Amino acid sequence: MFLAWGPDLLCFYNDAYRPILGWRLDGALGRPFREVWASIWTEIEPLVDATLAGETKTMTDMPLDLSRGGVPEESWWTFTYSPAFYDDGSIAGLFCVTGETTARVVAERDRDAADERLQLALSAGNSIGAWDWDVCNDRLTADTRFATLYGVDPDYAAKGAPIADFFGGIHPDDLPRVQAEIEKVMAGEGSFSSEYRLLDKDGAIRWVSAQGRCIFDDDGKCIRFPGVSFDISERMVADLALIAAKAEREFVIELTVGQRKLTDPEAIIRLSAEMLGRRLGINRVGYYRLMGAKQLRHGSSWTDGTLAPLTGVDPVSRFGERAEQSRRRGKTLVFSDSRHDDEGDFLPFADRGVLSGVCVPLMREGVWHAGIYLHHAEVRHWTPAEIALAREVADVTWLAVERAEAVLRLAQLVDRQSAALAEASTEIKSEATARSAAETQLRQLQKMEAVGQLTGGIAHDFNNMLAVVIGGLNLAQRRLDRGETDIKRFMDGAMEGATRAAALTQRLLAFSRQQPLAPESIDANRLVNGLAELLARTLGERVRLETVLTPGLWKTLADPVQLENVIVNLAVNARDAMPAGGRLTIETGNANVDADYALDAEMPAGHYVMIAVSDTGTGMSADVLAKAFDPFFTTKGVGKGTGLGLSQVFGFVRQSGGHVKIYSEVGHGTTIKVYLPRTFGEETHSMVRRTPAIARGGMPGEIVMVVEDEERVRNFSTEALRELGYTVLHADSGPAALAMIDAGQDVTLLFTDVVMPEMTGRQLADEAIKRLPSLKVVYTTGYTRNAIVHNGVIDPGTNFLAKPFGIDQLAAKIREALDG
Numbered sequence: 001m002f003l004a005w006g007p008d009l010l011c012f013y014n015d016a017y018r019p020i021l022g023w024r025l026d027g028a029l030g031r032p033f034r035e036v037w038a039s040i041w042t043e044i045e046p047l048v049d050a051t052l053a054g055e056t057k058t059m060t061d062m063p064l065d066l067s068r069g070g071v072p073e074e075s076w077w078t079f080t081y082s083p084a085f086y087d088d089g090s091i092a093g094l095f096c097v098t099g100e101t102t103a104r105v106v107a108e109r110d111r112d113a114a115d116e117r118l119q120l121a122l123s124a125g126n127s128i129g130a131w132d133w134d135v136c137n138d139r140l141t142a143d144t145r146f147a148t149l150y151g152v153d154p155d156y157a158a159k160g161a162p163i164a165d166f167f168g169g170i171h172p173d174d175l176p177r178v179q180a181e182i183e184k185v186m187a188g189e190g191s192f193s194s195e196y197r198l199l200d201k202d203g204a205i206r207w208v209s210a211q212g213r214c215i216f217d218d219d220g221k222c223i224r225f226p227g228v229s230f231d232i233s234e235r236m237v238a239d240l241a242l243i244a245a246k247a248e249r250e251f252v253i254e255l256t257v258g259q260r261k262l263t264d265p266e267a268i269i270r271l272s273a274e275m276l277g278r279r280l281g282i283n284r285v286g287y288y289r290l291m292g293a294k295q296l297r298h299g300s301s302w303t304d305g306t307l308a309p310l311t312g313v314d315p316v317s318r319f320g321e322r323a324e325q326s327r328r329r330g331k332t333l334v335f336s337d338s339r340h341d342d343e344g345d346f347l348p349f350a351d352r353g354v355l356s357g358v359c360v361p362l363m364r365e366g367v368w369h370a371g372i373y374l375h376h377a378e379v380r381h382w383t384p385a386e387i388a389l390a391r392e393v394a395d396v397t398w399l400a401v402e403r404a405e406a407v408l409r410l411a412q413l414v415d416r417q418s419a420a421l422a423e424a425s426t427e428i429k430s431e432a433t434a435r436s437a438a439e440t441q442l443r444q445l446q447k448m449e450a451v452g453q454l455t456g457g458i459a460h461d462f463n464n465m466l467a468v469v470i471g472g473l474n475l476a477q478r479r480l481d482r483g484e485t486d487i488k489r490f491m492d493g494a495m496e497g498a499t500r501a502a503a504l505t506q507r508l509l510a511f512s513r514q515q516p517l518a519p520e521s522i523d524a525n526r527l528v529n530g531l532a533e534l535l536a537r538t539l540g541e542r543v544r545l546e547t548v549l550t551p552g553l554w555k556t557l558a559d560p561v562q563l564e565n566v567i568v569n570l571a572v573n574a575r576d577a578m579p580a581g582g583r584l585t586i587e588t589g590n591a592n593v594d595a596d597y598a599l600d601a602e603m604p605a606g607h608y609v610m611i612a613v614s615d616t617g618t619g620m621s622a623d624v625l626a627k628a629f630d631p632f633f634t635t636k637g638v639g640k641g642t643g644l645g646l647s648q649v650f651g652f653v654r655q656s657g658g659h660v661k662i663y664s665e666v667g668h669g670t671t672i673k674v675y676l677p678r679t680f681g682e683e684t685h686s687m688v689r690r691t692p693a694i695a696r697g698g699m700p701g702e703i704v705m706v707v708e709d710e711e712r713v714r715n716f717s718t719e720a721l722r723e724l725g726y727t728v729l730h731a732d733s734g735p736a737a738l739a740m741i742d743a744g745q746d747v748t749l750l751f752t753d754v755v756m757p758e759m760t761g762r763q764l765a766d767e768a769i770k771r772l773p774s775l776k777v778v779y780t781t782g783y784t785r786n787a788i789v790h791n792g793v794i795d796p797g798t799n800f801l802a803k804p805f806g807i808d809q810l811a812a813k814i815r816e817a818l819d820g
Helices: 014-024 037-050 102-122 142-147 154-159 165-167 175-186 234-262 265-279 316-329 384-413 416-481 488-511 524-539 561-577 595-601 622-626 644-655 709-723 732-741 760-772 807-819
Strands: 001-004 010-013 057-063 078-085 091-100 129-135 141-143 194-201 207-212 222-231 282-289 333-336 353-362 367-375 520-522 543-548 556-557 582-593 606-615 659-665 669-679 703-707 727-731 747-752 778-782 800-802
Touching: 001 078, 010 014, 014 091, 014 561, 037 057, 037 078, 037 091, 102 669, 102 709, 129 142, 141 154, 141 165, 142 154, 142 222, 154 669, 165 175, 175 194, 175 222, 234 265, 234 384, 265 384, 520 524, 520 561, 524 543, 524 561, 524 582, 524 606, 556 561, 556 606, 556 669, 561 582, 561 606, 561 644, 561 669, 582 595, 582 669, 644 659, 703 709, 703 732, 709 727, 709 747, 709 807, 727 732, 732 747, 732 760, 747 807, 760 778, 778 807, 800 807
Parallel strands: 543 582, 703 727, 703 747, 747 778, 778 800
Antiparallel strands: 001 010, 001 091, 057 078, 078 091, 129 141, 129 222, 194 207, 207 222, 282 367, 333 353, 353 367, 520 556, 582 606, 606 669, 659 669
């Protein structure tokens, strides 16, 4: 609130009004109102004049460029100007109560833009339609696209039609299933998502995918059912064609396996004809053999066991001539339904009429020897796919016939002894192959077991944490809906759950060696001494802490914060292994790893700094020791540990180029040795324990540009920085941010995501610094394999804030970058 008093309208205001003044704050108290707000006087002067004339003026969402940071800004305000009176009733000035509505206006504008984009997407074609079903009145209102798709008059559908009119367009075979799925959704079992066929008046079929959800009243009764339908015909046709092709390939593979079990050529041809007949649904399938295209044997029907002569013409001179011509041209013979011409000769080509028979030749050395004959009792069209499949079966069959005949000839040339020897050799080879396959399968099962354990542990812990978050937010929302504001304990619980989930993510990154590290040259002796007081408090009075530090210890290269976490983690594990108390020893030393030990430990040979943590606790059995580094493996009770402590230690040490080793014996305690690579040069890590930075807000003239392609993250970052008092600009991509800078926009600090389409955060920063050399940059990302982290190490001099982050972390990092 402020008061403009007297003839010069001198300004007086409360503390809440001070941030609105921005850079004008110094000297604004007691100055004339017109001088304080000279930059917007043109906009507000008519309001001031009307108020001094006795009117009360109320403005809602009025745009005003206050330039609080010294640069133009986008802001909206809702306020009331009221006359202020002297004791005698004359007007002495004006009184104002004002509030900023920028966040709401921007959010509504963004929502309207999103709605507009949605409508444009829906109107892009006839493939997407929307409906709204008034369940209580059984009237379904739909747009033109939905009505056309379901065969209902669009004008009729726009006014509302019974649901039965739309159900009439669903394929009769699919309608019962769709109705059952709708009934489940209306009973409160999830949302509606289904794929089914539509049948138009001409008999054409289209596939659609429909999604919708019920809106329930206070009694749990579904009163409305809105949703959309997508035309997915092209995708379904492609999917069905893919399924058919896969079925054809599986059939050929099955046929090949069956043929390999046979050694008689004629048995192979019989099997092939029978399987092909079943595959194509043909009730008359035969095989025949041509000797030099002069003699034609009859075929056999494998459906009813009776003989069905292929043709009664013998000799088949004209048929043989035509068959030979076809063979030379590489054609498959296709018979018409008549099977004979006017002269009584066999008609091998379907020059007219529909197709009813197919004969696929089997050739060897240029001579047509055998073939597979197919004929359906009912006249039908043979599709190209069926003819192609028959030809492929013929090719596979003839290869099998040749192989079978070769085996028979070979068997006649060798005696029984050599045959027995060959059979024994084959069995040995088969046994070796089977053993190798079994070993491969065992390794795969072990991998799958490890993956299952990992995913199960993640799901268990994340579900627990998300249950706290979702439950707390739901309870807070219900109380807010009732007008109650006592929700702090629910919000605190949700924040604790979210923070634990973020910590679990960081532990998983450590285990997978994906966390960003900032290594420094460290004196491990000084680091352990600096932790001694903290460890003594953590371990308690029942555990005695001892340190054995080697003089002249080499320097090591590691992330000091993560190394401190490793030592504390190991110490806490050791304390838990000594429930009755005991002794914990932290030891340091120089280690020269030779080639033999390095090969066994899967680490490079060389010089290492060793840090060992030993306890006198319960120790580990061999089974427990083998799984100690497995993620989510723990021997603690339910709810007393995540099972990620040692796996996090293992991941950090491996990512730092080192090695970790466990020595343990039941009843005699455990020793865990961490080996980190030696480095040369002076120590760079300060041993003074770090205190959190004070989260100060923005200063006059400090402008932060937020660049983030994820809208919700961008909105949160923007509002958080505005809450901290910064002047904030935002863009959804690198090119959009550069366009604002090229247009003359000044920026103090760039806060950018790293992984974005079109341009990465690193590329954006490089281009922006060319335009604004004094620009500060803070990067943020949720994944480390990107332009600012290489081999798990953050590039030197890089300001980095890992996702997810809170307002306090954001405030501290932005202030650190601006003040650095």
